[in-house]
Amino acid sequence: MYLFTGKIVSNRQLTRDIRYLRITAPAEFCRQAAPGRFVMLGCDDGLFDPLLKRPFGIMNRGDDWFEVLIKEVGRGTLQLGELAEGSCVSGHGPLGNGYPEVDSELRSKDSSPLILVAGGMGIASIASCLLFNNRRPLNPDCKTILLYGAARLDELLLLDEIEKNSADLRIETITDDGSSGRRGWVTELLENELRQHPASLTFACGPEPMLKNVQQVLCKFKTRGYLSLENRMACGFGVCLGCVQKMAATGDNGAGESAKVCTQGPVFPADKVVF
């Protein structure tokens, strides 16, 4: 991982409070970025307010840049979201483990699809599976399905971009208020798909209540999946223990274990996470 100063190449406002930033980074950072890994970003103006860097999924990357989606929810994200083209940000990453290799995970399952489930800002992490060049097409033998839920139609982000950059992808959307045509939760879409393809592999990222539901659905269909968590982080590299998540016991002492989301995650096998 690298500590670097990046420059804002572009900052597009997608909705009232969601920004899409392209930032320069060292080539080595871009090479080590992989779907599901994240970066800590801060302004580092020497004023210590906000103090800590904030974690964001690396949604896409090129040879010397990467992209993040930032929803402005507090002081840290507001400050980053307001950065003009040409301003500097300090970065630390790529951090975390990322999603497992799709090829090896699906090889034995012949034509079962890969199902990507995104809720709200979870699209940033999920879209990285599609937008990273080395993952296209994800698997020649398997279809990829993107199930994407958001609060409202205007919060279903970057659908064109995702469609354009993905081979052999089917997209299903749903919103809390029905403004995209279908009303409800993205986990309902997941149930529909699993009913037809029970041997699928699922990757999911979104708010905790959604991930809990995804976990239950996967358990009901006894099928494999991975969840990407977004616990609060102070350091992002395993030294503060602020991000720890309870995990199912693996040993035989019956005691629950815990994992650092920043270094052992953020992506975990769905059946291991204890919410």
Next chain:
Amino acid sequence: MVDLQVEIVPGLVLKNPVMTASGTFGYGREYTPYLDIAKLGAIITKGLSLKPKTGNPGTRITETACGMLNAIGLENIGIERFLSDELPQLKQLGADVIVNIFGNNQDDYAAIAARLDQVAGIKALEINISCPNVKAGGIQFGTDPQAAANLVAAVRRVTTLPLITKLSPNVSDITKVAEAVADAGSDVLSLINTLVGLAVDIDSRRPLLGNITGGLSGPAIKPVALRLVHQVVKAVDIPVIGIGGIASARDALEFLLVGARAVEIGTANFINPQIGLEIVTGISDYLEQHEYEKVTDFIGSLQV
């Protein structure tokens, strides 16, 4: 070249006065991608207990103005795993290691200290009597001068290692605890641990931390820490190590100026994992520019 070496006490000589604070540096190894940890004055481990310990449930950290509140709850791998899995690598990396310890009661503290006494590769013990985030262990010793003195005496009896006692700022008169533990045999004092704080959310009408309260650290606490170090340096004859909000070489020099023999960097490590060595270089550059031959000439040179 400015001479940065400091002798804290005869058994504890540091190559420079910059250490990393317990709980902000993991077990040390996590920082090897960022800096050569052997070049730091010393690294201080996460607080270790006899048995492994899980921390507090719920949200453990939240940011506040120029600082952060944490309620980790002293989660750690336990002393035995530290000795088998971590210490050998730290020795190999050439790091100078100080082990931070805590327990539920006096016997626990003494047992860990006794266990570490004959272990090669440990420079000193830092006794945490000041963690605000756990019910037992820590703070109840740190706020009562007599309890603190009894604890230090019990640890003193079972170890020949230099003893650093880490003091809590959450008391009405820190000099009482400082004097009590100095009399009980502590070789060195370090201060401050975090200040107890609270953050709430008016929308959900709930505390932001699972533990309700947490320990405040970072630049926000520096003036309080500096005042307490100044006060304790004047009250006791034993060396003092300054901690609290240090994020630059100038911050570190402020603590040295008021009389701290060395400093520990905490929260700033999260923002810039290389900060420790940047501060070492910054101190050296400053002293060189101002024509000091050795850092010890600068220490305690505050004029009031």
